Amino acid sequence: MLKNRGTLFLLAGVFLMSACAHYTLVEPVKKDIGGSYSVEPQIAWNRSVQGKIEIWTIDGPTLEAVHFFNGISDGQNLFPFHGNSDRKAKLPKFNKNMTANEAQEFVVDSMMAPYGRSLVGPNMIGTGVQAYNLRPFKFGSHPGFRFELSYLSEEGLEYDGFVVGTIKADQLFLVCYAGAREYYYPKYKETAENIIASIHMP
Amino acid sequence: MTFKSSCIWILALCLTCLSCASTQVQDIQPGEKPALESDEAGLWMVMDDIEANLKTSGRVEHDPELNDYVKKILCKLQPNYCDDIRFVIVQTPHFNASMAPNGFMQIWTGLMLRAQNEAQLAYVLGHEIGHYQRRHSLIQWRTIRDTSSALIFLQLVAAGAGVGYAGSIAQMVAMAGIFAYSRDMEREADDIGFEIIADAGYDFHEAANIWEALIEERDAADQPDQFILFASHPTTGERVNAMRKMADQLESQGRAGHPYQREYLDATRPFRAKWLKNELRKRDFAASQVVLKHLLSTGDNPGELHFYQGELYRMRAKQGDHEKAIASYQQALRCEQYPPAALRSLGLLFWKTGKVEAAKDSFKNYLNLHPDAPDYEMIKSYIEEIQ
Numbered sequence: 001m002l003k004n005r006g007t008l009f010l011l012a013g014v015f016l017m018s019a020c021a022h023y024t025l026v027e028p029v030k031k032d033i034g035g036s037y038s039v040e041p042q043i044a045w046n047r048s049v050q051g052k053i054e055i056w057t058i059d060g061p062t063l064e065a066v067h068f069f070n071g072i073s074d075g076q077n078l079f080p081f082h083g084n085s086d087r088k089a090k091l092p093k094f095n096k097n098m099t100a101n102e103a104q105e106f107v108v109d110s111m112m113a114p115y116g117r118s119l120v121g122p123n124m125i126g127t128g129v130q131a132y133n134l135r136p137f138k139f140g141s142h143p144g145f146r147f148e149l150s151y152l153s154e155e156g157l158e159y160d161g162f163v164v165g166t167i168k169a170d171q172l173f174l175v176c177y178a179g180a181r182e183y184y185y186p187k188y189k190e191t192a193e194n195i196i197a198s199i200h201m202p
Numbered sequence: 203m204t205f206k207s208s209c210i211w212i213l214a215l216c217l218t219c220l221s222c223a224s225t226q227v228q229d230i231q232p233g234e235k236p237a238l239e240s241d242e243a244g245l246w247m248v249m250d251d252i253e254a255n256l257k258t259s260g261r262v263e264h265d266p267e268l269n270d271y272v273k274k275i276l277c278k279l280q281p282n283y284c285d286d287i288r289f290v291i292v293q294t295p296h297f298n299a300s301m302a303p304n305g306f307m308q309i310w311t312g313l314m315l316r317a318q319n320e321a322q323l324a325y326v327l328g329h330e331i332g333h334y335q336r337r338h339s340l341i342q343w344r345t346i347r348d349t350s351s352a353l354i355f356l357q358l359v360a361a362g363a364g365v366g367y368a369g370s371i372a373q374m375v376a377m378a379g380i381f382a383y384s385r386d387m388e389r390e391a392d393d394i395g396f397e398i399i400a401d402a403g404y405d406f407h408e409a410a411n412i413w414e415a416l417i418e419e420r421d422a423a424d425q426p427d428q429f430i431l432f433a434s435h436p437t438t439g440e441r442v443n444a445m446r447k448m449a450d451q452l453e454s455q456g457r458a459g460h461p462y463q464r465e466y467l468d469a470t471r472p473f474r475a476k477w478l479k480n481e482l483r484k485r486d487f488a489a490s491q492v493v494l495k496h497l498l499s500t501g502d503n504p505g506e507l508h509f510y511q512g513e514l515y516r517m518r519a520k521q522g523d524h525e526k527a528i529a530s531y532q533q534a535l536r537c538e539q540y541p542p543a544a545l546r547s548l549g550l551l552f553w554k555t556g557k558v559e560a561a562k563d564s565f566k567n568y569l570n571l572h573p574d575a576p577d578y579e580m581i582k583s584y585i586e587e588i589q
Contacts (some may be wrong), residue, residue, distance in 0.1 A: 090485040095519075099550055100580050109483050127260040127293060135579035145580060152260030 023048050034070030037201035051080050064179030071171040078110035096170035100145035104131050126151030139166035140201030160185040164196050227337045232282040246304040253306040263291040271469040279328050279398050295480040301330040303339040315477040320462035321408035324399045332394030338387045405459040410445040423489035467502045478510045487518045505540030508533040542572035562588045
């Protein structure tokens with residue numbers, strides 16, 4: 001019986017490990033993001049990369065994380081989706097001619113898409129997403145935009161966040177910092193502000 | 203308890219009760235609770251946990267006035283069961299309502315958006331009350347348990363447990379699927395819902411009207427299989443005809459009722475913009491077009507509806523849609539009231555189509571009308587860019 005239980009625990013462990021993203025350490029030195037621009041992290045972060053999305057976190061991605069969306073091309077979804085193709089067709093798609101208002105709508109609609117989304121960016125799946133204070137922002141030396149976010153997770157946890165972005169060479173670049181409103185968002189907000197202030201995009 | 207652990211409880215219940223014998227099921231009485239040692243009590247326990255989970259979900263609409271309004275309708279329909287039936291309004295843009303065996307009801311905002319009057323919502327709630335009163339989920343549970351369909355039941359539970367981040371809609375659909383009723387049960391719930399609304403003084407013609415509107419929407423939809431309600435409620439023209447016939451019979455007996463449209467529109471108007479925005483996020487624009495058509499027929503706040511008609515065209519962005527969107531926004535602006543965002547959307551489309559002066563005017567009007575706009579600085583920067 002004990003042997004069987006041990007086997008079960010082992011299998012469960014293997015299953016859970018296979019479900020986890022692979023993380024590497026980001027040293028607090030100038031860091032290249034997807035070959036498109038660089039930032040200076042100032043403190044060490046844990047980094048995972050899934051396709052065009054890079055996620056940095058300290059306490060865990062559901063508590064707080066910086067998401068770097070690197071070069072979303074015309075016609076692409078914000079979050080990768082591997083399910084039913086009919087449902088994928090109903091997800092918001094980036095358009096290279098989007099204004100800042102439409103890019104904001106693209107982010108919010110992607111977060112709130114009523115059909116299933118992938119595991120990527122678990123703290124960027126929300127309900128009742130409110131975007132506010134959309135304003136111009138210099139993404140490195142490029143004209144861009146910034147807006148703030150507040151939303152609830154499916155489980156009802158309150159989140160705050162902000163997004164900065166720009167469209168360069170027909171591709172959308174976004175940096176989003178979001179975290180649980182209680183404790184975690186304010187904990188690293190200043191550090192995240194320093195990251196976006198350090199963006200260097202040639 | 204999480205959804206997954208609830209599903210494990212259901213599995214355990216299902217497996218341990220395979221040998222139980224089915225018994226005749228009586229209607230549930232007001233205030234009645236199942237005996238602790240019964241399989242029904244086990245079913246209630248699982249549903250109590252799911253209810254507790256769902257009540258803290260980010261999708262629940264907590265607005266006290268809206269919840270009070272729905273509660274009043276439920277109590278008006280069945281005063282004796284008023285304390286037994288609990289509900290949550292779930293912010294999901296699909297048409298659905300479901301009733302768990304413990305008296306816990308889910309009412310989705312997609313249903314509330316589509317109902318055109320209180321009588322239509324009351325009919326759907328009455329239908330779900332019918333399932334509860336007749337203990338349909340318990341009968342269904344025992345039928346499944348005692349037949350080879352148990353495997354299908356287990357698969358449904360497993361599907362529900364395995365969805366993970368795929369979204370709680372899938373979880374809710376899986377739960378609704380578990381208690382998908384037979385056609386006879388649906389017919390019985392239809393009859394009960396019909397009788398309940400007629401007795402409560404509602405216009406009983408509205409029962410057929412809401413089904414008919416939904417069938418029209420399904421027939422127009424890009425993806426009719428995405429109609430969650432039809433997965434568990436096989437709605438057919440035959441059922442609509444049966445309800446029309448029942449309504450005609452009652453009318454011939456001199457019975458009449460009230461749709462309570464004004465009351466319904468007053469209660470739901472503050473939420474309609476949010477529900478419409480979520481409706482458009484489904485990106486099934488042909489189906490949403492039918493929803494908008496029916497809402498426009500109420501004549502309530504047409505400025506808002508023309509604005510969302512414009513938003514539909516703008517988001518769909520097929521050939522000629524920009525022009526249609528501009529026409530819809532302009533129609534909204536001719537109404538007594540309209541969302542200031544109509545001016546912003548109009549400005550953005552003018553700007554994109556090279557009509558820069560018209561764009562600048564629209565943006566300026568937007569900022570004048572909406573000095574607290576959440577995108578004030580951005581729109582100001584557009585004006586500066588145009589100049």
